[in-house]
Each structure stands twice: as structure tokens, then as C-alpha cells.
Amino acid sequence: MDWYLKVLKNYVGFEGRARRKEYWMYSLINLLVYIALAIVEAMTGMVGDSGMGMLTLLYSLAVLIPGLAVSFRRLHDIDKSAWWLLIALVPLIGVIVLLVFACLEGTRGDNRFGPDPKADEGGVPATA
Structure with missing residues (x-):
């Protein structure tokens, strides 16, 4: 949960680097919140015509x-420009490329883009 809150506190921090653990823990908790909200919406009948309720929206x-x-x-963190996010606009292939990038070691x-986040957080030193 700390990783999720760290991302939310740094919500406008587009500079610097995020290690894999930070990204994936945020993604996991985000997914769990979406699932919980969808269950609540389904149980209360709050789902709209689009299939998405007001809470999830x-x-x-x-x-x-x-x-x-x-x-x-x-x-x-993997030394790629943020412009690479636009590859998600390419159907199927774009999402796969971004998934591979998200799994790569920094x-x-x-x-x-900045110092090694693992060295800052007591992880593996940059010289190891």
C-alpha cells in the first residue's frame, strides 16, 4: 500500500525514475480498487449503459x-522517452511493447533522467 500512496503523493512527478516494484505495486492495487468498485456497483445496480458506473468513472x-x-x-527508468507511451495507440502490438518495457530492469x-531509484531506496547499489 505504501507504493500506491507514494505514487498518489507524487501525482504530478513526471520527471525522474520509477523502479519496477513501484510501478507494478501501484498497478496491482489500482486493479484491486477497480474490481472492488465494480463489485459494489454491480451489487447496488449503479452500472450505466456503458458498462461503467459512476464510482469507477x-x-x-x-x-x-x-x-x-x-x-x-x-x-x-529504462532510459526511454515518455513519448514511447504513444505506441499504445498501435492496436495490440503497442500494448505488448509497453508491457515488455514495464517488465525490463531499469x-x-x-x-x-536521473539517479538510480534502487540506490536511493536501499536496493542494489549502482556499482553492483
């Missing part, structure tokens, strides 16, 4: 900017 809007920010920082040591 409001939550989606609330986490849109933090989700983009952590995605930018994740790409920065650049060891400093890169053009």
Missing part, C-alpha cells in the same frame, strides 16, 4: 494523472 479520473506520471517515470546507475 470518478476513480478513473482521479488516478489518470498519477497513472500517467508513474508510467512516464517507469519508461525513464538502467543501473544514473541515466539522462
Whole structure:
């Protein structure tokens, strides 16, 4: 939960780097919240014609900017520009490419986007 809150607190932090653990823990908790909200909406009959209820819509809007920010920082960690997010517009292939990028280990040591986040958080030192 700390990783999720860390991303939400840094909701406009588009610069710097985010390690894999930060990205995936945020994604996992985000998914669990979506599922919980969908269950609540289904049980209370709040689902609209679009298949999405008001709770999930409001939550989606609330986490849109933090989700983009952590995605930018994740790409920065592998020394890729955030412009790579636009590849998601390519059907199927784009999402697969972004999934592979999200799974890659970050650049060891400093890169053009900032210092190694593992070294800052007591992880593997940049020289190891």
C-alpha cells in the first residue's frame, strides 16, 4: 500500500525514475480498487449503459494523472522517452511493447533522467 500512496503523493512527478516494484505495486492495487468498485456497483445496480458506473468513472479520473506520471517515470527508468507511451495507440502490438518495457530492469546507475531509484531506496547499489 505504501507504493500506491507514494505514487498518489507524487501525482504530478513526471520527471525522474520509477523502479519496477513501484510501478507494478501501484498497478496491482489500482486493479484491486477497480474490481472492488465494480463489485459494489454491480451489487447496488449503479452500472450505466456503458458498462461503467459512476464510482469507477470518478476513480478513473482521479488516478489518470498519477497513472500517467508513474508510467512516464517507469519508461525513464529504462532510459526511454515518455513519448514511447504513444505506441499504445498501435492496436495490440503497442500494448505488448509497453508491457515488455514495464517488465525490463531499469538502467543501473544514473541515466539522462536521473539517479538510480534502487540506490536511493536501499536496493542494489549502482556499482553492483
